[in-house]
Amino acid sequence: MAIQRGDIYRVNLEPTIGSEQQGKARPCVVLSVSAFNNKLRTIGVVPLSSSPRPLPPLIVSVPSAGQPTSTALCGQLRTIDKRRIVDGPIGRLSQDDLEQVEKNIKHYYGL
Secondary structure: OOOOOOEEEEEOOOOOOOOOOOOOOEEEEEOOOHHHHOOOOEEEEEEEEOOOOOEOOOEEEOHHHOOOOOEEEHHHOEEEEHHHEEEEEEEEOOHHHHHHHHHHHHHHHOO
């Protein structure tokens, strides 16, 4: 499976601890670099949601994820094993939305 940066997959994020984003089939956008995605067993993802309202830099609007209310939970960046992927890809972020996610993650993590 060729996993590309910006692709959206359903991912099993369970088990979680405390305030980590939960979900057995949560949509997530791949943020790690495509060249690494195809060589390593892990990928970096950001969970997506349709319920919270934007609150940059933690939560940013990404309408290209499938719904006008879609958001990226930039404060929940995580590395997962590819075996957590349930199916997909189910979509792809636009370049503009991907850049917004990158910008807000950099802000949140002080990069």
